[in-house]
Amino acid sequence: MHLTSLLWTAPGGLHRRTIGGVLVALLATLLIAPAEATARPDRDKPTPDRLDGTVRVATFNASLNRPGEGDLRRDLSTPKDQQARNVAEIIQRTRPDVLLLQEFDHDPEAPGLFSRNYLERGQSGAEAIHYPYRFTAPVNTGVQTGFDLDRDGEVGGPGDAHGFGDFPGQYGMVVYSKHPIDTERVRTFQNQLWKDMPGALLPTDPESGESWYTSEELDVLRLSSKSHWDVPVRVGRRTVHVLASHPTPPVFDGPEDRNGLRNSDEIRFWKDYVSGPRTSRWIRDDAGRHGGLDARSSFVVAGDLNSDPHDGDSRPGSIGQLLEHPRVNTSVTPTSRGALEESRVQGGVNLQHEGPPEHDTADFAEPPGNIRADYVLPSRDLRVRDAAVFWPTADDPLSRLTGEYPFPSSDHRLVWVDLEIARHR
Structure with missing residues (x-):
């Protein structure tokens, strides 16, 4: 979701949750996923660096976006930005080996500044973390089409x-990694036209x-x-393709549902890509x-996909295109006790949701309430050893990093999966 930790303005002037709980930023979704096991709820606790050969892959919509171009670079140029410190501490507490950050404004200097001034400085007693490899590239947000797409009468x-x-x-x-990124084999799909997708869900009036x-x-x-990015990461002699994206929220439109349709097709892109x-020949x-x-390649689909398999506003079946895909491993679903607790405490629409509340990854106002929006989905040839959502319960001292609105870090939670990846193949 496009959300800052304090306030987010959407098309049409909608605002994120105010102190009184007024509605705003939404997103979400769909149908019923196949039967899935769940990770133990106590695995939302911090863990040390792994010595057992597993690789932890994480996604985090960190809400490190700013209202103006260059603002993020300015904020990260010193180690004093409290939100960035909180985000860095969450990363240091969970210690991913490969990390996809979203809502991190594209700026060639910002990823390095975040590393030097935040990740590589221990935050509030957490151990500093170093990522020798990273990848970022331009994105389509804010790039003008020259047309009045939203039909507001102005271009x-x-x-x-x-x-x-x-x-x-x-x-x-931006992708951070402790393992080498094969930059020569990275593929980006920024310019792929929507109309070129066979059977594209193009909106009608x-x-x-x-x-x-x-x-x-x-x-x-x-x-x-x-x-959409395909970022190959070398783990020993094996390559794992990190398939990174952040589809549009399926809201902030009208009865034509142009954002809901696009969200579904952005998710479908990865379905076709691995099929x-x-x-995939149209891509x-x-x-x-x-x-x-x-077909022989290992992969992990990662990102804030803005679609829940049971609740919310995305089109039925959207995230199911991946959760039900024969090449995707859904044997373990990341969970947290914090999400379960928050659903009960906040009540409201959360108590009407069909999906298990411990699967939630985002703390949203009503509608849609708290939902599962963020995913780390490995290919079936990769064994899942463990998985969790970093969402501490209120009695945990680390709950200061997630908190309530206005959030000290983000309204999304970091999601991680531990994968057993053979060093030789």
């Missing part, structure tokens, strides 16, 4: 960009039945609201190479 502004944003790169992404977008608009409109050459990366991932 320009965040609603007319390829992805909602006040400036190019707002709400970007509910009054006229005609396409919501003109043919001229569809000739330029990209599928990714941010981007073999027949299904074209930014270097002009066609096709998806080799």
Whole structure:
């Protein structure tokens, strides 16, 4: 979700939860996932660096976005930004080996500043953490299309960009890794056109039945609201492809449901990408190479996918495209006791949800309430040893890092999965 830790303004002027609990930022989703085991709830506790050969992969929508271009670089240029310190401490407490951060404004200098001034400095007694490898690239948020996509009568502004944003790169992404990133084999799909997806869920005007977008608009409109990245990480002699994305929230539109449809197709991109050459041949990366991932390759789909398998606002079946995919390992679902506690304490719509509250990864106002929005989904050839959501209970001293609105870090929680990856293959 595009959310700051204090306030977020959406198209049409909606605002994030106020102190009185007024509604705002949403997102969410869908149908029923296949039967899944759950990780032990006590695994949301901090753990030391692993010595057993497992690799911890994590995703975290850290809400390190800022209202103006260059603001994040300014805030990270000293070690004094409290939100960045809290985010860094969460990372230090959970100690991922490979980490995808979202809502981290794209800036060539910002990832290095965050490393030097925050991650590599111990926060409140936590041990510093070092990532010798990282990857970031431009995203579509704030990149103007030149058309009035939101039909507000004006061309320009965040609603007319390829992805909602006040400036190019707002709400970007970055991958940090303790293991080498094979930068020469990274594939990005920022420029992939939405209309080129076979059977794309392109919106129609509910009054006229005609396409919501003109043919001229569809000739330029990209599928990714941010981007889709295939980032190969070398673990010993083995490569694991980190498939990173952050689909648009399926809300902040109208009855045409253009954001809900796009969210579903952004998730479908990865379904097609890992499904073999027949299904993935339509895909074209930014270097002009066609096709998806080799069937023998190991992968992990990671990110804030803005879709819950049971509750919320995304289209039925959206996240099920991955949760029910034969190549995806859903044997263990990350959980936390903090999410279970928070659902009970906040009550309201949370008590009406169909999904298990311990699976929630985001603390949202009503609607939709707390939902599962963030995922780390490995391929079936990778064994899951453990998994959890960093959401401490209120009696845990570390709950100061997650807290209540206005959140000290983010309204999302870090999600991690420990994978058994053979060093030789």
